[in-house]
Every structure is written in C-alpha cells, then in structure tokens.
Amino acid sequence: MSEISYDTHGPRFAEAGRSLSRGAVALFGACYDGTTSFRPGARFGPDAMRAASLGLETYSPEQQADTTGDIDLVDLGNLELAPGAPAPVVDAVTWATRDILADGARPFLLGGEHSVSIGAICALAEFYSDLVLVQFDAHADLRDEYLGEPYSHACVMRRALDVLSPKSVWQVGIRSGTAEEFRELRDSGRLLAPQKELLEERLENSDGPIYLTVDLDIFDPSVMPGTGTPEPGGIDWNCFAELLSAIPTRRLVAADVVELAPGLDPTGCSAVVAAKVVREIALKLGS
Ligand SMILES: [Mn+2]
Known part of the structure; x- marks a missing residue:
C-alpha cells in the first residue's frame, strides 16, 4: 500500500471544494513531465489550468449547467510525486484513482504528461470490466517502449491495450505516428477522424462505462501552442465541443486532460483553452 498525499497549497479549480463525497x-x-520527448513543462499544467479557470465563468452555455451549482466539484490538489522515473508516478496515480473510486466519486486527472494517464486507466479497468476508452490525441501513443521506457508518454495507448480489449478502445484525431502504428490503427478500425457522427456511431456498439483521455495536442497548434509535442492539422474548439457531445453523459465515469505546458505559450491562451476543456468535461462527468 502506497501513501497517497496531496499538496493543497496551490489554487483550486473554479474555487471547487476540498472534501470528497459520493458522486x-x-x-x-x-505534475510530472519526466519522459517528455521534445519540449518539457507539462508539470506546470495542473496549476496553470486552475489559475486560468478563475478567469472563466462557471456556467457553460453549451451544456446549460454550472460547476458551482449543478455538480459537486472537488479539487483534491496535486499528488505528491517523486521526480525521476515514471513507474512510481504511474503507481501513485493508480492508488489515488482507486481511492477516489472506493469513495464513490468520479476521478478527473489533470496532467502532467500523458504517461500519468496509464495509472488512472489501469485503476478504472480493474474497477469496470467493460470499460470503454476514448482517446482524443494527435499521436497514436502505441509504441511498446520509447528510448527503453515502457511508461513513456509515447506508450500510453499500448499500456492501455495491455489491460483493455482492443474492441473497447477508440483513438480520435490521431495524425502522427510511425508507419507501424498507423497500420495497426487502420487494421484494428480503432482510428476515428474527429467527427461527432463517427464517434457516436462507434460508442453505440456497446454500453460500457467510458473513460475519456484528452491529450491537448489534439487541438491545432494555432489553438493550443502551449503543449510539448504540437502537431499541425488539429481541431478547433467547436470540433472539440461536438466530439464531447457525442459521448453519452450517463456513461462517462472518469477523465483526464494532459500535456498543457503553459510556459510554451506566453499569451496564456492555451491554459484558458485547457481550463475550458476541464470545465466542459467536469460538467458532463458530474451530471
Ligand atoms: Mn498522447
């Protein structure tokens, strides 16, 4: 059993509460970016999203719901993590996620680089045997190891496929990867263009609970320059909102938003986009 402790000195997202209750x-x-392969800084993502959230309304006109009245939003703070290798970080995220699930609450992880998602996905996969994973991302993340590291942020979906059926994984918006990764994506039918109708149709194939992992580099670099591995040809806000609306609210049980590197965008707009992504997902997760 690992110790789970949180640093609560920073800002809270949209002035959320600190104490956890059911639902x-x-x-x-x-706050980890130890395997970042190109431009580091995602460790500063969670607090930058929180700071940016204070400049946004808590009300979403798109969903006609408010994070301060319509859902119970709690911000536990940042996991205390040792810098260095990713495996202990992934473990810590697994323990924390199990803890939240055991309390009957819905885990919503803020990264950090994408490798932190592995821990949460593993905890959800052991909690729900019929879990469906939806990935919004520019990158396939299907390498078995990267530079000798199986818990690299380039290996997230391979680790997810270690614990999930390939039939319950959907990879949306992917536009970067190796020839081998794209062969697998196409042959498996898991690759979806970022279109609402396609995602809706695929999610109708099952009724399992859904985990949504959002790598912010799914957005075009003109919308989200503050990310470690930007990739041209991405989506805009309206496309994101449409994709999110394709996910049935009653099935969404957990989520993460990762790879905001706020220091790479001096305008601060990337953090605002990330905070709005978090607000919209939180409203769906809590409804
Ligand atoms: Mn990724």
Whole structure:
C-alpha cells in the first residue's frame, strides 16, 4: 500500500471544494513531465489550468449547467510525486484513482504528461470490466517502449491495450505516428477522424462505462501552442465541443486532460483553452 498525499497549497479549480463525497467529480493533479520527448513543462499544467479557470465563468452555455451549482466539484490538489522515473508516478496515480473510486466519486486527472494517464486507466479497468476508452490525441501513443521506457508518454495507448480489449478502445484525431502504428490503427478500425457522427456511431456498439483521455495536442497548434509535442492539422474548439457531445453523459465515469505546458505559450491562451476543456468535461462527468 502506497501513501497517497496531496499538496493543497496551490489554487483550486473554479474555487471547487476540498472534501470528497459520493458522486463528486474529483479533480487531482499529477505534475510530472519526466519522459517528455521534445519540449518539457507539462508539470506546470495542473496549476496553470486552475489559475486560468478563475478567469472563466462557471456556467457553460453549451451544456446549460454550472460547476458551482449543478455538480459537486472537488479539487483534491496535486499528488505528491517523486521526480525521476515514471513507474512510481504511474503507481501513485493508480492508488489515488482507486481511492477516489472506493469513495464513490468520479476521478478527473489533470496532467502532467500523458504517461500519468496509464495509472488512472489501469485503476478504472480493474474497477469496470467493460470499460470503454476514448482517446482524443494527435499521436497514436502505441509504441511498446520509447528510448527503453515502457511508461513513456509515447506508450500510453499500448499500456492501455495491455489491460483493455482492443474492441473497447477508440483513438480520435490521431495524425502522427510511425508507419507501424498507423497500420495497426487502420487494421484494428480503432482510428476515428474527429467527427461527432463517427464517434457516436462507434460508442453505440456497446454500453460500457467510458473513460475519456484528452491529450491537448489534439487541438491545432494555432489553438493550443502551449503543449510539448504540437502537431499541425488539429481541431478547433467547436470540433472539440461536438466530439464531447457525442459521448453519452450517463456513461462517462472518469477523465483526464494532459500535456498543457503553459510556459510554451506566453499569451496564456492555451491554459484558458485547457481550463475550458476541464470545465466542459467536469460538467458532463458530474451530471
Ligand atoms: Mn498522447
């Protein structure tokens, strides 16, 4: 059994509460970017999303719901993590996610680089045997190891496929990867263009609970320059909102938003986009 402790000195997302109860949406940060392959800085993502949230309304006109009245939003703070290798970080995220699930709440992880998602996905996969994973991302993340590291942010979906059926994984918006990764994506039918109708149709194939992992580099670099591995040809806000609306609210049980590197965008707009992504997902997760 690992010790789970949170640093609560930073800002809270949209002035959320700190105490967890059943049915709450439980935000928690994992400030880690140790395997980042190009431009580091995602460790500063969670607090930048929180700071940016204070400049946004808590009401979503798109969903006609408010994070301060319509859902129970809790921000547990940032997991205390040792810098260095990713495996202990992934473990810590697994323990924290199990803890939140055991309390009857809904885990919502803020990264950090994408490798932190592995821990949450593993905990959800052991909790729900019929879990469906939806990935919004520019990158396939299907390498078995990257530079000798199986828990690299380039290996997230391979690790997810270690614990999930390939038939319950959907990879949306992917536009970067190796020839081998794209062969697998196409042959498996898991690759979806970022279109609402396609995602809706695929999710109708099952009725399992859904985990949504959002790598912010799914957005075009003109919308989200503050990310470690930007990739041209991405989506805009309206496309994101449409994709999110394709996910049935009653089935969404957990989520993460990762790869905001706020220091790479001096305008601060990337953090605002990320905070709005978090608000919209939180409203869906808590409803
Ligand atoms: Mn990714």
